[in-house]
């Protein structure tokens with residue numbers, strides 16, 4: 001093969017984002033999650049969740065189900081306030097939460113389909129709700145929440161994006177050190193097809209450890225919906241819908257938690 005031909009092939013293979021293996025952050029690269037998103041950074045955000053839980057359940061310690069718990073970083077700030085069961089589709093991510101939140105029951109499952117056959121007083125879905133990329137998936141998750149609540153039960157969820165306020169493309173770059181890993185990552189969020197409800201987040205990770213540099217890529221998809229979709233789908237699943245907005249010190253945008261009360 002000629003040199004020019006081979007370099008063309010290299011470009012076609014490496015410049016096409018669909019060639020990047022997706023969801024590695026929640027599988028073989030899950031070990032990076034506590035490095036790039038340290039649990040202590042969730043303290044201020046978790047305070048908003050604590051406020052909403054206390055408003056409804058104080059002075060009790062409600063039984064809550066968290067769907068898509070990930071590393072359990074947000075949950076780690078709430079375990080004194082709640083008795084928690086946590087579900088995630090990724091066994092690798094769940095392992096972090098098991099280590100961080102030893103008093104919590106952990107179950108591998110898909111938030112669109114899991115049925116535990118028992119009720120909770122609240123269902124929490126932190127940023128993992130943004131992994132739902134279509135209205136159909138969102139509706140399935142709200143049906144899961146409804147299946148685990150009795151009348152008056154609470155659903156709290158905090159989407160990363162709302163269609164009305166998302167400005168793309170967006171690029172971020174951060175460096176973190178934990179133990180012997182120094183991680184720098186570039187996160188590029190863009191919308192390959194504005195006619196659908198999905199956006200792509202492309203990561204390049206520069207992982208320095210034991211004197212060597214490893215470079216890895218990942219691609220996650222996330223869902224973006226207008227407020228009218230959130231309201232409509234939550235209402236159809238049986239929830240009275242409202243929103244609570246908080247202003248966090250280190251956040252560019254107001255932090256919104258969607259609140260559903262099961263009818």
Ligand SMILES: C[S@@+](CC[C@H](N)C(=O)[O-])C[C@H]1O[C@@H](n2cnc3c(N)ncnc32)[C@H](O)[C@@H]1O
Pocket residue numbers: 026042067068069070071072073074075087088089090093109110111112126127128131
């Ligand atoms: C950004 S992480 C959540 C991080 C978490 N909020 C924390 O505090 O560590 C998103 C999580 O959603 C999980 N997830 C994605 N799709 C899911 C599904 N269908 N069912 C359950 N979990 C899912 C992923 O495996 C991942 O652990």
